[in-house]
Amino acid sequence: MDITVAIDAMGGDHGPRVTIPAALTLLKQDSELKVILVGLTVAIEAELRAQKAKPNPRMTIHHASELVLMDESPQSALKNKKDSSMRVAINLVKDGNADACVSAGNTGALMATARFVLKTLPGIDRPAIAGVLPSKVGMTHMLDLGANADCTPEHLLQFAIMGSVLVSCVRNKANPTVGLLNIGSEDIKGNEVVKQTAELLKSSHLNFYGNVEGDDIYKGTTDLVVCDGFVGNVALKTSEGLANLMGSFLKEEFKRSPITKLMALISMPVLSAFRKRLDPRCYNGASFLGLRGIVVKSHGGADVFAFKHAIIKAVDEARSGVLAHITEQLALEHTQSETSAKVAS
């Protein structure tokens, strides 16, 4: 199935030096992929020359004259950068010229622009950021990872519906299990919002497992973990911090003396295999769910390998029809809640 992805070629810490080689690699691997490279034509052409890329009918350049800076405020990006590579890539999705877009740019600006240009799906109050983390049994999807610091139970229910559809589409898993992130497994645990959310989830069509705790994310207790953006972001950043600490402690111990350095050399194949299993680059790409279009945010510091994974995520979402399925599921939940309201009245 042909899929066209608009790529914000200028976004991220490295811009075209990363985004373009990633696109070129994936074009070779996926013969049904088309890409639109969005950004300063001169910069894009220079990188294509540097990569010795041949003309490809599946690759086009779409000029955009401006750039959103990595530390620019969302308001400034929205107001002053109407021809930014980020915004033009999103416009291509809105106008139906692309099935999805990917950017490694400024998260706040990307979310604000995507929301302004694409609008939210019917039945969705706020878009959320969904990501994937490794687990003992495969991987765990999680949302919201930081778009919404204050959430109501209704918002969390909407996140659960969208996340559940995402997992069933991209993981090809019917009826994925949904866990509600809490500080204990019992019903009485947690804050008021979480307690009320549990009630909503119980009476939904979702395969609600119940409360899960922080360690369940990495145990893989459920396919999906739902939480507000404050808690989700703290869990994600805390994990990054701990993984870095453990990595640097391991490195320090292996570098302590000539003997330990020799041990490191001998164990290299195992250490590489270990690193590979947890390689965050394989999990790169956060999905902005709840918009009338597919937008995937890559880590700003992504390298070519990582950025390629973010594009793959966008392609998978477009190919599996995530948007249409979210809309259907939202309509289903809406009908159900109306029916229960009528029965109750």
Place this chain on the structure above:
Amino acid sequence: MDITVAIDAMGGDHGPRVTIPAALTLLKQDSELKVILVGLTVAIEAELRAQKAKPNPRMTIHHASELVLMDESPQSALKNKKDSSMRVAINLVKDGNADACVSAGNTGALMATARFVLKTLPGIDRPAIAGVLPSKVGMTHMLDLGANADCTPEHLLQFAIMGSVLVSCVRNKANPTVGLLNIGSEDIKGNEVVKQTAELLKSSHLNFYGNVEGDDIYKGTTDLVVCDGFVGNVALKTSEGLANLMGSFLKEEFKRSPITKLMALISMPVLSAFRKRLDPRCYNGASFLGLRGIVVKSHGGADVFAFKHAIIKAVDEARSGVLAHITEQLALEHTQSETSAKVAS
């Protein structure tokens, strides 16, 4: 300085088999320590015989006829277990017969009982749970780790005051830096409670660093990280989950084949040093702050080494006069806020 610690000998997954050897070890190491072993006299005496412990004037047994079960509700423990080892140990603190108590029992029951028996300090609405985590530069203290799922800015300010005093006392560090856990470093980030808390912290006597993110906990950006009990518990449990995942991946890779097993054997000294640096047993013991007495909660599954560390924590807090210093600091903040209120009016 002589310190008497009341030990809930029956608490935790292993009861006297862990608590008593830990107490005996520490009695040998700390000649100014006295312990009161609280619980079923027959069970305690049996374990002392098994350990071939000689009579010691610094060790006494205090009989308590009941046990709080690990899954018992706080309400049931409070109402039905008035002669539990946990409650009697807390009573010993209240009556001035012990300077601190340590329990590896049920967290909810311990907190409810401690709060009921000891009451909170003047100026403290709710006690919080403080813990310690490893960081790149040493260790980071953090609270609340789960006692309070819903917090107001005033609660978080109280946590910051108590945590700051704890760090300055037990780490002997004047004016420790305080970070407010948030989802971005800018002032505009976060939910309403966090934004208001930042204002309170700015106008306090504390050495407020500003907002920190999840990864700052392990970077050691600040000496203390303050957050509500929901977020703190999620961060803690998520960390446990990730550390377990990384540990089990490393083990799996080293066990993959006879060759990798040989590599593990060769690298053993490095792997042991690595494990030792992150050994959660060294960080065992969470302090219940805000009560009119020192209560330290050990992990339920603690072994002898870990439980000994929890007792050490209680001893350190008692010896450094944490309670008196918290009371002083609270009075100081109270006077200041009254003065500012007068100036403002």
